[in-house]
Amino acid sequence: MTPEHPLPPAVTVAGIGADGWTGLTDAARTALRDAQVLIGAGRQLGLLPPECAGERVPWPTPLRPAVPGLLAAHAGRRIAVLASGDPMFYGIGRALTEVLGADRLRVLPHPSSVSYACARLGWPLEDTEVVTLVGRPAARLAAALHDGRRLLVLSAGATTPAEVAALLRDRGFGPSRLHVLEQLGGEDEACAEGTADTWDRPPGDPLNVVAVECRAAPGTLRLGAVPGLPDEAYEHDGQLTKRHVRAVTLGVLAPAPGELLWDIGGGSGSIAVEWMRAHPSCRAVTVERDPVRAARIEANAARLGVPGLRVVTGRAPECLAGLPAPDAVFIGGGLTAPGLxxxxxxxxxxxxxxxxxxxxxxxxxxxxxxxxxxxxxxVRLAVAHAAPVGGFTGWRQAMPVTQWSVRTPVTPGNAPVQPSGDDR
Incomplete structure (x- = not known):
């Protein structure tokens, strides 16, 4: 039953841009004037005029763990939170919703930096991939690199453009054109342009977005968007699920957004890497008993754009205790281990x-x-490659692979919950 006098939202979240107070809607200005507590980054709080008389509380570092305690400390007061641009787009709105619930939150969005950047460049927003490097390693950008694609990179600070340029050069995308858009929507808005190969600009404004027009250099190894990357994409010592078998294996594993894979007997990490490349929110834990191979898996994951791959060095099944429950399991080695x-x-x-x-x-x-x-x-998977036989050509058979796949039973009372989430 709906209460006769529902409670007002506990917190108002107002998006604010580089244009500051003048760029806010009337509703946002009213909320900020009426607030008894104003929470935000120091830079954002500094954009408010004196007429916003509430107590100004800067976010502590690290921010996310502090959210519940900070809200509890000011419970019962009118709270307004400042967010950059759209609070629900890689913003504080997500954390506040998880703590308070959507019904206790009033969100007043401002155009995001992504909207501004696409407007300035004339790029259709729906055709532009967004990758955030805020609090995340630059290596994750590698998974989005495809010749001809347009990317928007949300910067962690003033040094991000140079980090992006260096990664592009290292991954064979040096000819890519960069646009560094600073202070979007503000009086000091600026744009610097150049290619990754020649980028030598010093750090500029920390409030920036990097737009990338991806161009691969001649000879760059092509990495597609589906499982079955070339074997040359991986460093390995022979312990590698080969390309054609790998593609079939990932097809049977069927990764879906938000799901977690256990990769047992990681070898070079190819199954876990390509599971995570299937969608930005896919997660994986790979288990490898050899420390040298475990280190190689980490290097392959970073190289191929999934540095979030978790590598556990140890023997299965002993080291599986305490791991988060998987949605799928791949076993590439150790099948005769008791209990695995x-x-x-x-x-x-x-x-x-x-x-x-x-x-x-x-x-x-x-x-x-x-x-x-x-x-x-x-099933048994057999692959043969054409190879020289004297002055002719014949088939060279690879070792056949036996594959068993199974799904755990689903009954009406135990249907799985569809995973969700996206961490681009």
């Missing part, structure tokens, strides 16, 4: 997927037994 398959199957939710690959007779026997007991699908 049972531990992985028990960890999966209803509807979860398990895929196991092997090339040995001993492990194949394990998979055949599980197929007999649990069903699923048992």
């Amino acid at each position: 398959l049972d531990t992985c199957l028990d960890a999966l939710p209803p509807g979860g997927r398990l895929v196991a690959n092997t090339v040995t007779l001993e492990s194949e026997a394990v998979l055949a037994d599980r197929y007999r007991r649990h069903g699923g699908e048992l």
